[in-house]
Amino acid sequence: MRLPKHFGLHVGLTSFCLLTIYPILWVFSIAFSGEQNISFANIPADPTAWDRLRAILPWPEQISIQNFVDLFTQQPFFDWLLNSVIVAAMTTILGVFLACTSAYAFSRFRFPGRRTGMMMFLVSQMFPGTLMLIPLYIIVTKWLGLGNSYFGLILVYATTAIPFCVWMMKGYFDTIPKEIEESAIMDGASSATIFWKIVLPLARPALAITALFSFMTSWNEFILASLFMEDEAMYTAPVGLKFFVGGFSSQWGYFAAGAIIVSLPVVLLFLYLQKYLISGLTAGSVKG
Amino acid sequence: MLRQPLSKQALFGLAVALLVSLFFSQWIASEYRQQQFAKQQIQQWSIQGQVLGPMISQHIQEKKNLQPLLVKWLETHVGIQSITVAGIKKMPGYRSKRIVAHTDIMQKSGEFQPKRYSKDTRYLYDLAKSVARHVSTNRTENTFRKAHIVSNWEEKTLQLAFPLYLKNKVSAALVLKIERPKPPKSDIQFLAYVGTGLGLLAIALLFIPQKRRYTVIAASSFFILVVGLYSISTFHRFEQQAIDSASHMLSLAQHETKDRAIAAESLLVDIYERPLGWITPELTLNQHAIQDYLARPMTQLRNFFVLIGGLSLLFLVFIASGAASRTIATLKEHRQAYSYAMPAIIGMTILVFFPFAYGIMLSFTDTNLFNESLPLSERWIGFGNYVSILGDFNVVAADGEAWSVNYQNFYWTLLFTIFWTVTNVFFSVLIGLILALALNTEGLKGKAIYRVLLILPWAIPNYITALIWKGMFHQQFGVVNQLIQLFGGNAVAWFDNVGSSFMTVLMTNVWLGFPFMMVVLLGGLQSISSDMYEAARIDGANRWQQFRYITLPSLKPTIIPAVILSVVWTFNMFNVIYLVNQGEPAGSNEILLTQAYKIGFEKYQYAYAAAYSVVIFAILFIYGIFQNKVSKATEANA
Numbered sequence: 001m002r003l004p005k006h007f008g009l010h011v012g013l014t015s016f017c018l019l020t021i022y023p024i025l026w027v028f029s030i031a032f033s034g035e036q037n038i039s040f041a042n043i044p045a046d047p048t049a050w051d052r053l054r055a056i057l058p059w060p061e062q063i064s065i066q067n068f069v070d071l072f073t074q075q076p077f078f079d080w081l082l083n084s085v086i087v088a089a090m091t092t093i094l095g096v097f098l099a100c101t102s103a104y105a106f107s108r109f110r111f112p113g114r115r116t117g118m119m120m121f122l123v124s125q126m127f128p129g130t131l132m133l134i135p136l137y138i139i140v141t142k143w144l145g146l147g148n149s150y151f152g153l154i155l156v157y158a159t160t161a162i163p164f165c166v167w168m169m170k171g172y173f174d175t176i177p178k179e180i181e182e183s184a185i186m187d188g189a190s191s192a193t194i195f196w197k198i199v200l201p202l203a204r205p206a207l208a209i210t211a212l213f214s215f216m217t218s219w220n221e222f223i224l225a226s227l228f229m230e231d232e233a234m235y236t237a238p239v240g241l242k243f244f245v246g247g248f249s250s251q252w253g254y255f256a257a258g259a260i261i262v263s264l265p266v267v268l269l270f271l272y273l274q275k276y277l278i279s280g281l282t283a284g285s286v287k288g
Numbered sequence: 289m290l291r292q293p294l295s296k297q298a299l300f301g302l303a304v305a306l307l308v309s310l311f312f313s314q315w316i317a318s319e320y321r322q323q324q325f326a327k328q329q330i331q332q333w334s335i336q337g338q339v340l341g342p343m344i345s346q347h348i349q350e351k352k353n354l355q356p357l358l359v360k361w362l363e364t365h366v367g368i369q370s371i372t373v374a375g376i377k378k379m380p381g382y383r384s385k386r387i388v389a390h391t392d393i394m395q396k397s398g399e400f401q402p403k404r405y406s407k408d409t410r411y412l413y414d415l416a417k418s419v420a421r422h423v424s425t426n427r428t429e430n431t432f433r434k435a436h437i438v439s440n441w442e443e444k445t446l447q448l449a450f451p452l453y454l455k456n457k458v459s460a461a462l463v464l465k466i467e468r469p470k471p472p473k474s475d476i477q478f479l480a481y482v483g484t485g486l487g488l489l490a491i492a493l494l495f496i497p498q499k500r501r502y503t504v505i506a507a508s509s510f511f512i513l514v515v516g517l518y519s520i521s522t523f524h525r526f527e528q529q530a531i532d533s534a535s536h537m538l539s540l541a542q543h544e545t546k547d548r549a550i551a552a553e554s555l556l557v558d559i560y561e562r563p564l565g566w567i568t569p570e571l572t573l574n575q576h577a578i579q580d581y582l583a584r585p586m587t588q589l590r591n592f593f594v595l596i597g598g599l600s601l602l603f604l605v606f607i608a609s610g611a612a613s614r615t616i617a618t619l620k621e622h623r624q625a626y627s628y629a630m631p632a633i634i635g636m637t638i639l640v641f642f643p644f645a646y647g648i649m650l651s652f653t654d655t656n657l658f659n660e661s662l663p664l665s666e667r668w669i670g671f672g673n674y675v676s677i678l679g680d681f682n683v684v685a686a687d688g689e690a691w692s693v694n695y696q697n698f699y700w701t702l703l704f705t706i707f708w709t710v711t712n713v714f715f716s717v718l719i720g721l722i723l724a725l726a727l728n729t730e731g732l733k734g735k736a737i738y739r740v741l742l743i744l745p746w747a748i749p750n751y752i753t754a755l756i757w758k759g760m761f762h763q764q765f766g767v768v769n770q771l772i773q774l775f776g777g778n779a780v781a782w783f784d785n786v787g788s789s790f791m792t793v794l795m796t797n798v799w800l801g802f803p804f805m806m807v808v809l810l811g812g813l814q815s816i817s818s819d820m821y822e823a824a825r826i827d828g829a830n831r832w833q834q835f836r837y838i839t840l841p842s843l844k845p846t847i848i849p850a851v852i853l854s855v856v857w858t859f860n861m862f863n864v865i866y867l868v869n870q871g872e873p874a875g876s877n878e879i880l881l882t883q884a885y886k887i888g889f890e891k892y893q894y895a896y897a898a899a900y901s902v903v904i905f906a907i908l909f910i911y912g913i914f915q916n917k918v919s920k921a922t923e924a925n926a
Contacts, residue, residue: 017741023756039765055770102632109625124640126908130884131901134894135643159639162632220749259752270747
């Protein structure tokens with residue numbers, strides 16, 4: 001009998017894929033087990049090979065959605081999710097607004113300080129997070145008194161996302177021909193009209209990417225959030241998930257269920273937009 | 289002659305600078321004055337407490353009634369509204385936790401019985417308790433950290449609580465409620481200085497040549513002159529006031545001790561009940577001691593004055609030299625551009641650049657959780673943090689035969705970080721390359737499915753991934769150990785050993801990192817034209833030769849940027865270390881970033897962590913320059 005074409009390759013790839021998605025299956029299996037246990041099956045005192053194998057097969061002993069139900073009824077997870085949504089949404093709005101206005105200035109106008117400003121934005125990407133953490137913590141919570149508030153987190157997230165978004169938007173604005181605006185000026189449009197009614201609609205794809213980036217930045221961030229939000233009711237979803245399994249608590253069922261809820265939108269978005277993300281990343285990396 | 293714009297700019301600059309600098313100086317000076325005034329009030333009234341306290345203690349020990357003493361005291365001291373003795377411990381004749389004596393109520397009903405604390409008087413107990421606690425803290429620590437005399441400024445009154453000692457132990461507190469004294473009024477005499485300065489300059493401008501240089505110099509020197517005069521007179525005034533108040537206190541103390549066997553100088557104490565030493569044995573004022581006492585706040589005040597003056601002077605030069613008007617003209621000309629760019633720039637300045645500068649400044653101090661509130665000048669230690677980070681080469685601590693690695697040492701962490709980065713990038717590239725080659729096979733079915741499955745690790749938020757792997761490496765219930773046991777091995781305590789702990793983070797991070805490499809390399813592979821391979825086959829090259837001489841060189845422009853990017857990501861991969869093995873055991877698996885975080889937020893050594901982060905920034909900056917060069921070279925070659 002002749003083996004199908006690329007048989008060996010398929011075997012190799014399939015087994016590697018299984019290995020790759022094993023942690024994901026692990027999460028699903030724990031989430032739907034209805035328990036807080038980290039193991040799939042109880043191993044008897046004198047285990048047979050089958051018992052042992054059973055313990056690593058990512059399939060729960062019984063399937064139940066109890067963890068998901070409890071997450072919303074017994075745990076404050078809904079509040080955390082809501083906090084995350086509010087913070088991420090406001091960050092996106094603020095971040096996109098700040099990024100597109102200043103990117104427009106950098107792209108369309110020639111003014112003193114333009115080059116310096118853009119250079120500074122680039123260099124700021126190199127500031128290590130921990131160097132910023134302490135001053136930010138002092139400034140936001142102690143001086144501005146914005147600890148435990150949405151606003152503090154939103155401000156910080158939006159500003160940290162600015163440099164990347166500005167460079168991204170500027171690149172796109174540069175590709176929009178100036179003639180369009182010039183003819184609009186001829187027709188008597190004001191500068192604000194040109195920006196809001198002509199340039200922004202044309203830059204819709206870049207706006208989408210910028211918005212997505214801002215959203216992801218705040219949706220996935222947990223260090224700043226865990227520093228700023230000390231009150232349990234103000235946790236964002238990432239801080240809450242860490243809370244389930246960090247320190248001395250080990251509510252793995254809640255964690256797994258929550259992890260699925262939190263990652264699902266992000267993963268779907270990622271898979272949908274991966275083409276753009278990858279081309280953007282590599283283009284950026286070549287330019288330095 | 290004053291019509292020329294040059295003189296106008298000089299005068300305007302001087303006016304603005306003087307107004308700004310003198311206004312702020314005046315404001316800070318008046319704040320200082322208020323503070324000193326409050327201090328003097330407390331010192332002045334503490335004389336009464338120092339006299340009355342021992343008398344009360346003696347009464348209690350002799351089990352005498354306190355009321356006559358207190359009532360008499362209240363009658364002879366104007367300004368004291370009420371006197372309370374708040375008990376916290378058992379004392380002769382009284383039960384514990386009572387208000388032992390209280391003049392307010394006595395006046396109303398004529399007599400007073402010791403009373404339990406009620407809801408309204410509960411604060412008296414708290415006050416007494418805190419005084420007792422402060423005294424005992426200071427005694428055990430043998431320091432003067434917490435005030436023995438506790439003051440409470442309220443809307444109309446000032447409350448002072450003194451410890452009452454029975455057998456050398458604090459068993460109660462004496463609380464004086466005092467009519468709140470009127471604070472000194474602030475004056476606006478600085479306007480006179482502004483006027484003087486401007487007048488002087490106006491006159492001088494009539495005589496000096498109308499050249500930019502001269503007008504700027506003239507304005508600056510008048511600024512320095514006027515501000516200097518103002519500062520000298522202010523400082524002189526403050527010193528005089530301090531001496532006046534000291535001599536007032538001396539006479540007060542002498543009055544109180546007239547027919548008692550107490551030395552007057554023992555009454556002048558600070559809030560730690562330490563004698564101030566303001567009085568010489570000859571019963572005159574010791575001006576030296578007073579000036580010493582004032583030196584610290586005065587230095588602070590002077591630093592503020594210098595700072596404000598310096599900034600204002602810069603401002604003056606900025607205006608007088610014409611730079612200001614040029615800037616304004618530029619701003620006006622590019623009004624639109626700036627209004628578009630401003631929101632982001634302001635945001636970045638406040639929340640990115642300022643924190644960065646603040647962090648750098650912090651790295652030159654020894655700030656930690658406990659001394660945050662001290663003035664900057666006292667926390668300043670220069671390059672101390674950098675010396676102790678970079679100058680400590682004791683990576684290996686040898687003790688005779690035995691030796692151990694000091695995992696907290698910077699160089700260990702640096703080496704570990706480099707090792708961590710190199711191994712991670714190596715394995716990610718290796719796995720990514722193999723998978724990319726496999727997926728690039730012509731005619732392979734199901735490519736799209738494989739690709740989506742293999743890209744999943746990249747799509748999941750990495751903190752979730754990290755926590756998942758942490759669970760999988762659980763010693764007792766984790767699947768990794770179950771798998772090992774399936775094949776007859778023993779469960780491994782993953783986080784107890786440097787090597788095995790490293791394995792956990794390495795596996796997690798390679799799992800996170802290979803999809804990126806795979807995707808990028810796949811893109812690179814697809815762009816290699818198949819003609820080259822055909823030509824090679826015709827020339828008789830085998831598979832390995834094709835890979836070695838066609839695939840690898842063609843992939844170079846793809847691999848290098850991807851590796852550069854991946855190095856920075858791995859170097860900064862906080863989440864994996866922080867969440868999976870937490871740097872265990874004993875901090876050996878800490879990378880630079882997590883180490884800095886731990887120093888800052890678990891040991892609360894803010895300044896040390898800041899210095900650590902500056903070092904990290906320097907490393908990244910150098911790497912950034914290197915990266916720029918390499919990518920330029922690659923671009924040129926490609």
